[in-house]
Amino acid sequence: MKKQLKNKVNSTLSTALSLLVFMLIYSACSSENKESDPAGNRGANGGGMSAGKAAIPVQTAVVEKGDISTFLLHTTTIEAEKMVDVxxxxxxxxxxxxxxxxxxxxxxxxxxxxxEAELKIELIQAKVRMDTDAKAFERSKNMLEKNLIAKENHDTVEMQYESSKATWEAAKLKIEYTEVRAPISGIITSRNIELGQRVNSNETLFAIADFEPLRARIYVPEKDIIRVFEGQGARIQADALSDKEFSGKVTMISPVVDPANGTVKVTIDIDGAQKWLKPGMFASIYITTEKHENTLLIPKKAILLESETEQVYLMQEGRAHKVALKVGFSSGDVIEVLQGLEEGQHVVTIGQDGLREGLPIKIAGSQAAPAQIAEKSKKPAPANNTDKKPNLTQNGSRPETATKSGKKSNPSASTGEPTLANDDAKTKKSAPVDMQLLAQLEKEILESRMGRRMYEMKLQEEPQIENDPAKKMAYFNEFIENMLARISNRAPEVAEAFEEAVAKDPEMETNLLKQYRFLREKLSGMRGGGPRE
Known part of the structure; x- marks a missing residue:
């Protein structure tokens, strides 16, 4: 009995001692982790990457209040209210x-x-005949009163007098017609004659247009005509004056539908635009059908393309948070938000395609996310600056760098940060552009919805890229670097796989097309349930 009790005590002491040793080891590990990550931040993938290192650069816009309208859009040519030929x-x-x-x-x-010289002669001749016939008519009238001539003879003389009188009136009118006068008030838009030129009757001499007001006639489909009424406001933008906008008002709506095309003619008067708009200008007409005032607005480009419902990423305390929205009107490059956001919040407009819930983000060009600025100021500066930006070549390749082991590496893959090259480095003609490679890159990148959207946004900022092979190649280089950084943040194993792929195929280090195809395959695998090796 004593022996059994002794064994039981020894077993209990052994277990307690084991637990004590385990707790000491666990405590030491915890302290070590805290020292290596004092802010307590962990990567979104649980891999221990600090928030400051993994912050993804993005651009944001503030949720603001404003007015937005729905409209019917039609194109037409500007016309003068009146235009006549003289x-x-x-x-x-x-x-x-x-x-x-x-x-x-x-x-x-x-x-x-x-x-008028020839016509004056005709007038004198007509006057002489009229006077002669007038005297004959007076004699015939006196003779008829005395029953000296028959009534039929008198009627003949009277008709001759009336005819000569009409001829005289016509000749006098022709003299007046030698003075060419304006039939309406307006502006001479065309002069078709020269001094000394002989003109024929019914020949066009001038064209006159009345510009007050100018008009636009559009043809609205019958299904939309119930949304149009007289007095309704309209906006007018001429293609030749893209930086100016003019206002107008619906003044007339045809009471019938054209059976040939199922449209209704609508006339819009444009006031106060005579200084800028000219008849014949091609213009876009926006008829306002409904307007919401003082409502929340965000840029359209903030909406996530790949989501079935309207969603955006908010930037809160340096992290990305996905929010579902209920949207209303859409006009131009803005969209109305009915539910899901508040005024003053920041939505991500560029860089949101590679984000996930909770990932750390920062404004492009800033040193850290807002929530990390205070913490970063307390930390000592790192010994090595891993954010140093590499230069880019113009043939679509990246400069090769070497690690301590002598192995070539990609700066963006090793740091997980997108590397944005300086514009001067992009445009510097250090080497000719490989046009065949550029064409293939453009074809494959623009086949994807994200690639096409980002490229169109870049064109809005720098239209000259479209016709500048060097700048276009630099943009695709930057696009692939950002793509690698975003995917690596979501799945760190991709960066390791990239290093392994470079080791197997060294050409991949400088070949943008191979890099893009590698990343596209990895991204496709992640969407299918996980990265594929």
Whole structure:
């Protein structure tokens, strides 16, 4: 009995001693971890990568309040309210010109004078015949009163007098027609005659347009016409004046639908634009159908493309947080947010495609995420600066670097940070661009929705990239570096796989096309449930 009790006591002491040793080891490990990561930050993948090192550079926009409208968009050409041709009513030579193209005239103002000499002779001849017939008519009238002539003879004389009188009136009118006058007030848009030129009757001499107001006629599909009414506001943007916007108002709506195309003609008057707009200009017409005022607005590019519902990433305390939205109107490059955001919050607009919930982020160009700035100021500066930016060559390759072991490595893969090259380095013509490689890169990158979207956003900032092979190659280089950094942050094993792939195929170190295909395959594997080796 004593022996059994003794064995039991020894077993209990042994177990307690083992537990004590385990706790001491665990405590020591915990202290070591805290020293290596005093902020207590861990990578989102649990791999122990510090938040400061893994912060992904992004660009953000502030959620703001503003007005937004829905509209019907149509294109047309600007017209003058009135545009008439001035034609010659008689033939003759031009002896005087009073106006030139661009001259503003009033209704009835003299424009030109035709030679009237020949017509004056015709007028004198017509006057003589009329006077002769008038005297004959008076004699015939007196004789009829005395029953000296038959009524039929008197009627013949009267008709002859009326005819000669009409001829005289016509000749007098032709004299007046030698004075070419403006039929309406407006601006001379065309002068088709020269001094001394002989013109024929019904020949066009001038064109006059009344620019007040200018008009736009559009043809609205019958399904949309119920959204249009007289007095409705409209915005006008001319292709030739892309930096200016003009206002107008719907003044007329046709009461019938054109059976040939199922549209209704709508007329819009444009006021106060005569200084800039000209008849014949091509313009886009935006008819405002509904307007929301003082509502929350964000850039469209903040919306995640690959999500089935509208979602964005918020930047809160240096980390990315995905938020589902309920959206309303969309206009231009902004979209209305009905639910999910508050005024003053920051949404990620560039760089969100590679993010996940809780990943650390920072504003591109800043040294750290907002939540890490205070902590970073307390830490000693690192001995080596791993954020040093490499130079880029123009043939689509990266400069090779060497590790301590002599093995070549990629700076962006080793640090997990995207490396953004300086613009001067991008455009410096240190080597010719491989046009075949550039064409293949452009084809494959723009086949993806993310690649196409990022490229279109870059074109908006720097349109010259489209026609500059060197800058385009530098952009694709930067795009692939950022892609490698984002994927490595989500799955650190990708960076290791990249190093292994470079070891097997050294050309991959400098070949952008091989790098992109490698990353595209890894990204495809991650979306399918995990990275594929």
């Amino acid at each position: 034609v010659a009513k008689v033939a003759g030579h031009v002896v005087k010109l009073y106006v030139e193209e661009g001259t503003r005239v009033k209704s009835g103002q003299m424009l030109a004078q035709l030679n």
